[in-house]
Amino acid sequence: MSPATADEPSVAMEEQPGKESEEAADAMEEQLGKESEEAAESAEEVGQVEEEPEEGVDPAEAMEKAGEEAEAEEGASLRPALPVGRVKRIMRVDRDIKKVTSEAALLIAAATELFLGSLATGAHAAAARRSRRTVRAVHVRAAARAHRPTADFLLDCLAAEEEAPRARQTAGSARGGGGGGGGNAKPLPRGTRRIDAFFQKVT
Amino acid sequence: MADHHHHHHHGHPPDGPGGAGDQLEVIKEQDRLLPIANVGRIMKQILPPNAKISKEAKETMQECVSEFISFVTGEASDKCHKEKRKTVNGDDVCCAFGALGFDDYVDPMRRYLHKYRELEGDRAASSRGGGGGPAGAADPASASAAAGPSPSAASAGHFMFGAAMDRPDNNSSAGARPF
Numbered sequence: 001m002s003p004a005t006a007d008e009p010s011v012a013m014e015e016q017p018g019k020e021s022e023e024a025a026d027a028m029e030e031q032l033g034k035e036s037e038e039a040a041e042s043a044e045e046v047g048q049v050e051e052e053p054e055e056g057v058d059p060a061e062a063m064e065k066a067g068e069e070a071e072a073e074e075g076a077s078l079r080p081a082l083p084v085g086r087v088k089r090i091m092r093v094d095r096d097i098k099k100v101t102s103e104a105a106l107l108i109a110a111a112t113e114l115f116l117g118s119l120a121t122g123a124h125a126a127a128a129r130r131s132r133r134t135v136r137a138v139h140v141r142a143a144a145r146a147h148r149p150t151a152d153f154l155l156d157c158l159a160a161e162e163e164a165p166r167a168r169q170t171a172g173s174a175r176g177g178g179g180g181g182g183g184n185a186k187p188l189p190r191g192t193r194r195i196d197a198f199f200q201k202v203t
Numbered sequence: 204m205a206d207h208h209h210h211h212h213h214g215h216p217p218d219g220p221g222g223a224g225d226q227l228e229v230i231k232e233q234d235r236l237l238p239i240a241n242v243g244r245i246m247k248q249i250l251p252p253n254a255k256i257s258k259e260a261k262e263t264m265q266e267c268v269s270e271f272i273s274f275v276t277g278e279a280s281d282k283c284h285k286e287k288r289k290t291v292n293g294d295d296v297c298c299a300f301g302a303l304g305f306d307d308y309v310d311p312m313r314r315y316l317h318k319y320r321e322l323e324g325d326r327a328a329s330s331r332g333g334g335g336g337p338a339g340a341a342d343p344a345s346a347s348a349a350a351g352p353s354p355s356a357a358s359a360g361h362f363m364f365g366a367a368m369d370r371p372d373n374n375s376s377a378g379a380r381p382f
């Protein structure tokens with residue numbers, strides 16, 4: 001399957017340049033299929049799926065289409081995985097923010113995706129360190145505290161959240177103590193980056 | 204020195220996300236956070252396939268990323284205000300990352316912004332042309348380059364920075380995630 005996919009663009013290009021549209025269609029079809037599958041999976045978990053930004057006419061949407069067209073040529077898309085309209089709304093929650101360009105909203109959506117991925121990776125490492133297979137809120141908070149720029153602006157938010165599940169966290173820590181020893185013996189899961197230095201500060 | 208004022212706009216804790224009783228509260232909640240489905244999906248894409256994510260972890264992540272957005276926006280807006288401008292643009296956002304200590308984000312975001320503006324320029328030119336004749340022309344070098352790293356790009360999924368960063372080694376790019 002993979003070799004065929006790799007060869008097909010080359011063959012199409014050799015035959016005639018017009019085949020690019022077909023390649024774009026294939027990429028789009030694959031993407032739609034994937035999104036559909038993911039949407040179904042998300043629906044099972046959450047019961048509601050909100051894929052599209054609620055704003056009707058937005059230049060960012062036009063940019064998304066341009067991104068899809070460019071994807072065939074460059075093998076990458078500038079289309080963020082987060083709804084740009086919602087990001088824009090969050091940016092405007094502060095009344096001091098009057099106007100925001102689409103490029104600014106798109107840029108923050110892309111950065112937020114990076115930030116989310118980094119925090120998720122750190123949370124998974126925290127869970128693995130305690131021999132946990134399920135990533136929980138306490139692991140997300142631990143990852144946030146371990147990253148200095150993040151801890152700076154999330155300290156108040158994290159403290160507020162910690163008060164409520166304090167008892168649960170205490171129980172988690174108790175179990176984590178024993179699990180910690182086991183975690184040291186076990187290698188980190190594949191795909192996880194070793195960042196022990198960060199957690200030494202937390203310990 | 205810029206004043207990093209925090210936006211405490213999450214006055215009430217997110218109790219009862221499925222609050223069917225209060226419609227206004229639901230609307231406000233939805234406006235304040237990114238959809239949990241999007242957040243959960245990105246988390247799954249980044250973690251190993253066998254990893255499980257509790258709903259509470261996703262909700263905590265929703266809070267963290269909303270704070271991140273407000274934090275960066277506030278910094279970008281401060282710069283705007285000092286320069287007597289009213290509209291926050293992409294350059295303001297890029298500068299904000301550096302000012303807030305997210306140094307690893309500055310270069311990728313500048314590349315992303317550059318790529319976005321290029322696409323905007325192409326779209327404008329195509330629109331003015333009235334027909335996408337030359338715009339649709341196939342670029343052999345670009346197509347060939349796209350064919351090669353296709354598997355890596357597919358595995359990278361939502362990380363669209365493979366092309367934006369202009370790095371030939373996709374593995375290195377994936378390994379060098381900021382954090």
